[in-house]
Amino acid sequence: MNAGNSASPVAGKKKKNRFSSDSRQAVIMLAPMLVGFALFTYVPIFYILRYCMFYYNGFKSSFTGLDNFVRVFTRDPKFWMSIVNTFILSGCKLLIEIPLALMLAVLLNKALKGTNFFRVTLFLPAIMSTAIIGLIFSLMFAAYQGVINNILMQVGLINAPINWFGEKWTAMSVIGIASVWNYFGINMIFFLMALQSVPKDLYECADIDGITPMRKFFSITLPMIGPIFQVVLLMAIVGSLKVSDLVLVLTNGQPGGSTEVVMTYVFKSFFGRDNRSVEIGYASAMSIITGIILAIVSYIYMRMTRKMNENT
């Protein structure tokens, strides 16, 4: 190897060797993870992009062009119902979860006695397995001898047990409650972190001016935690649009497929669960459309928040 035009060739050569052997080591150290990453993150996406043009049931495959997409848009109302369900579920759930988390964070930020106890216990649901939560809520809300029905009857709110999972909207409500239960703790902690970074003297100034607590919240707290709030909300939206295991375990789409969300609907097409036929090509096409819808939602959200930030 030519050491080049270095003033002292020996030192230069040595330095170059050292450097290249270090970077070779770096590449070797990283290689297993890079291979794994490419295999398990990008290859699946290429797989879906390829098979969306095919009819494929796991054994036979034939090229069908854009047929799968035509079918999604013209002949599959159930897919679009699952999309609508996903949005309704996410919207209603976040309308409860985010204000609840924010309220708790504000209350816990007051540094009253026992705050730490509440902080630790209210976060507990967030460490649980979502699938186990689905199982527990399905037992609690069981129509026959479920603890929730029994308590409601004891108190006298209802006369006969409610068949929670027998109707679409009651079943969706249970999914929503379970999901709020699972996720409010983590959002609470995010907001609490944001609140703790708000300078205390802002509130002291407000106290001197005699501003009401409500005004303080809307004029100081919200604008100060705005940037973090926007990130947390984006993560919550994307996370709840991707809900799968909770619905799969809690209702499994029942009754009659009416509580199916998009992730479970497509998942079942891939694996042919629930008496569906295995249609990998068609499921791939649905995955792509779902991916595009998710991307559009995030894009609109980011545009909106950017506009909001410019206006203030």
Add this chain to the structure above:
Amino acid sequence: MSGKSKRFLSNTVIYILLIIVFIFAMFPVFYTLMGSFKSNQELLAGGTNIIPKDFVLENYTDAWRLGNFKQYTFNSIFMSTFIVIGSIITSTTAGYVFERGEFKYKNVIFAMVISSMFVSLGSLTLYPTLMIAKAMHINKTLWGVIIIRVFGLNVTNLFISRSYIQSISREIDEAAKIDGCSFFGIFTRIIFPLCKPLIATLGILEFRASWNDYMLPLVFTLSSPERMPLVVGVVNLKTTGEAASSWNLMLAGASLAMIPMIIIYIIFNRYFIEGLTTGAVKG
């Protein structure tokens, strides 16, 4: 009304609100743990009492002996142990290489890894992932799940590791380099031993993720129930249609799946909360 009594009143309202949410948060956990100690007759009789009349262990012994739960628990421990140890090694290594390493296209590769967060399709890529595992002949055992979790570069873990290693002074590696230590040697002898808090955070995050995971182990064990981890095995009781007759097993199984998590959370709750939040915000 004087300021003092006004404050007392508002504090009382705050505590009432907090206690209501506390009950909401604790009820399902408490209900499950207590239910798992009820006798079968008491469970079938229903009623509104949460606390069992007599505490019995028969649900656990039944689950252990009849319900395959011994195997499930073993599978869960096996899977989580390897994922935790493996991903601590791969995450810190990747964090170190991306932070301190110098090689061609480093930034391009890093950007590609990060951007994968935006193209992630959640559970929609499970099928192709399983097919890749099948081509590698690792689809029949939990080793497939372990390999995917360990080598599939988790972006959150990478962020946490990189920013932690960034906080370690570069002078330390410079000194080691002068003493003739190689890039790899600096990692194993100097950086890795300095990463103890990072290792704790990563370990807890990975333990939570792997112990609680459902979808990935589900598709890897669809045809071989004896390989299921605890969460998949318990939920399987519900989906196989024996649900009505196996409340006791489901409650005991759900408790078995929850208790290790709760114990670790009580001991390490600070790392838990920090890990989950810093990772997510940075990611």
